[in-house]
Amino acid sequence: MCCLTDSGKIITDVDSLRSEIRDKSVRVIDVRREDDYKQDHIPSAVNLPLANLLSDDSPERVAKLVNSLGIDDETSVVVYDDTFGALASRVAWTLEYLGHADVSLLETTYSHWKSLGLENDNQTPEIQAKEHSVNLKPEILATSDYLETAKNRDDVMLIDNRERLNFLEQHIPGAISLPYRTLASNDQILRPKDDMKRLLENRGISGNSEIITYCGSVGTLSGLAYYALKSVDLPNAKLYVRSFKEWKKLEKPTEKQEDASYWDLSAE
Numbered sequence: 519m520c521c522l523t524d525s526g527k528i529i530t531d532v533d534s535l536r537s538e539i540r541d542k543s544v545r546v547i548d549v550r551r552e553d554d555y556k557q558d559h560i561p562s563a564v565n566l567p568l569a570n571l572l573s574d575d576s577p578e579r580v581a582k583l584v585n586s587l588g589i590d591d592e593t594s595v596v597v598y599d600d601t602f603g604a605l606a607s608r609v610a611w612t613l614e615y616l617g618h619a620d621v622s623l624l625e626t627t628y629s630h631w632k633s634l635g636l637e638n639d640n641q642t643p644e645i646q647a648k649e650h651s652v653n654l655k656p657e658i659l660a661t662s663d664y665l666e667t668a669k670n671r672d673d674v675m676l677i678d679n680r681e682r683l684n685f686l687e688q689h690i691p692g693a694i695s696l697p698y699r700t701l702a703s704n705d706q707i708l709r710p711k712d713d714m715k716r717l718l719e720n721r722g723i724s725g726n727s728e729i730i731t732y733c734g735s736v737g738t739l740s741g742l743a744y745y746a747l748k749s750v751d752l753p754n755a756k757l758y759v760r761s762f763k764e765w766k767k768l769e770k771p772t773e774k775q776e777d778a779s780y781w782d783l784s785a786e
Contacts, residue, residue, distance in 0.1 A: 528622055532631065532634070535560075536637070539560070543594060547587065549565075549599045549605045550628065551567050556640060559628070559639070566587060568605045570583075584650045585647050588647060591651055595610075596621075597621065601738075602702055603742050604742045607741035610741070611737070611744060626705050660732075660758040662758075662768055665732075665758055674730065675694065675727045677740070678693040679731055680762070688773070690765055691771055698733070708749055718750060724752070728756065729756070730756045731743040731755065734762055736760075744756075
């Protein structure tokens with residue numbers, strides 16, 4: 519079973535991935551560090567450490583990386599990590615921005631996969647390079663310039679996915695706090711659909727608004743929130759990839775939650 523939206527699959531469950539691996543109908547990407555990958559990984563997975571991607575995530579270089587991983591426009595891709603889905607989300611979003619339609623997140627982490635006693639090995643698969651087109655989707659990207667104008671519009675919501683205390687200290691004006699830790703459920707990187715809907719609605723996040731997510735620096739925590747939004751059929755989501763680090767560096771306006779108790783760290 520997979521979680522679906524109009525734009526395709528968001529989450530791939532464990533049983534589905536095992537079946538796709540047997541059928542050789544999927545390219546699995548492990549975004550952990552190379553040393554961890556070499557020790558063991560999901561069978562047939564290829565390694566793309568997030569740090570490698572972020573060293574230069576220009577579309578031209580990303581296309582070269584994708585080609586070298588044997589991914590073309592039609593390849594079904596599932597991404598996993600061992601960091602509650604945040605690193606995998608950033609890689610998946612980057613593929614989506616490049617124009618890749620069929621990319622999803624594994625529903626759980628690699629540690630949990632192993633704890634279930636599922637298959638793993640330390641073999642590096644032979645990869646035949648492919649050609650992926652570059653068909654950028656600017657509608658899922660928010661830049662600082664775009665955000666500075668958009669945040670004042672009535673039809674735009676801005677979500678801060680950092681820890682609650684960081685939000686209270688300083689955030690982009692008008693942002694709503696949705697700590698990344700609230701998005702998971704048990705051993706799954708994202709809550710079930712109805713549960714996620716309830717969480718978001720409790721925060722006032724629903725409807726047809728354009729929703730922009732951001733976090734501390736490189737768009738990992740907010741990447742997870744981006745997919746949380748898509749998992750409940752809120753398609754008009756954007757990721758402010760450079761996030762609060764860039765916003766502060768550019769000396770854009772920020773605000774502090776003056777009237778908040780510093781013990782107000784509740785998840786719900």
